[in-house]
Amino acid sequence: MDPLATSAAHWPLCTIREDAMALRIPTLRQRRLGAELRRMREQAGFGGSHLARLLGVTPALVSQMEIGKSAVTVARLHEIAEACMCANAPLVEALADMARERDSAWWDEYRATLAAAPIDVAEIEGRAKRLKSFTIGIIPGLLQTNSYATAVFASGFTPLPDREVGRRVNFRLRRQQIIRSGETPYMALIHEAALRIQYGGPAILREQLDSLVGDSDLPGVSLRIVPFATADFPGPSENLIYAEGPVPELDTVQSDSSHGSHIFDSPAQLAGYRAILERLEAVALPERESRDLIRSIAKEMNDKHE
Incomplete structure (x- = not known):
């Protein structure tokens, strides 16, 4: 037999x-x-x-x-x-x-208290060799202040108890360590709309804009704004993170939509998102001009709300 x-x-x-x-x-x-x-x-x-x-x-x-x-x-x-x-x-x-890989990572501590989606995002970021993100209506999580992140979570469609908001904000701020330590190079492509939407009100947004200017000077961080005046806007409607792996085949894309968090890793999907990000980089302002635009919006808000 x-x-x-x-x-x-x-x-x-x-x-x-x-x-x-x-x-x-x-x-x-x-x-x-x-x-x-x-x-x-x-x-x-x-x-x-x-x-x-x-x-x-x-x-x-x-x-x-x-x-x-x-x-x-x-x-x-x-x-x-x-x-x-x-x-x-x-x-x-x-x-x-x-x-x-056998050792536990910091995000494993949260598996019993948080949903899978934010932990997946932290795992993607924590294992990446390089990160890029694009956001159209919100400051990226890796650059959010405590107050701004709190306002974002508190304004969700489904109301969250204060304790849950605090848990999610703390987790989000802990994710930021990988870029604040200079451990992982990071490019943030941010649409100008995100610089003007006032989560939590003008004071919180002004604090957030000032923080963005400071974060743009962090080692390994590149912050570039896609302005309203862009004639050829190739971007998707969702916010996304592109995480580069040790080889291109192991790159990963995470995107947010109204239906939740989605992860893409097929060769065709990765190629499509690479092309989108290349076009976004081509139309985004250089780093110095991006900082100037952020400062001008912050000044405009100060003048308006004094």
């Missing part, structure tokens, strides 16, 4: 035990590793059962690895890459680094 038959009764005992191990609730990072393994398999033209036969495991284990519920060792990763004839050595090594 063929030892690779798909009937579970014929699988080696060690493989059955491997399948029966407790499944975890995967983090975003673990889900991404699994998704990349699935892409690797699909690019090789293999179905899950075929890859399982090549590896000597059950199809169920292949499925659980590809959705991040079963851990992938570095050795297993290399077996999959070899079986799928993946010749992209930089990608395989970057995936191996992901498989080696």
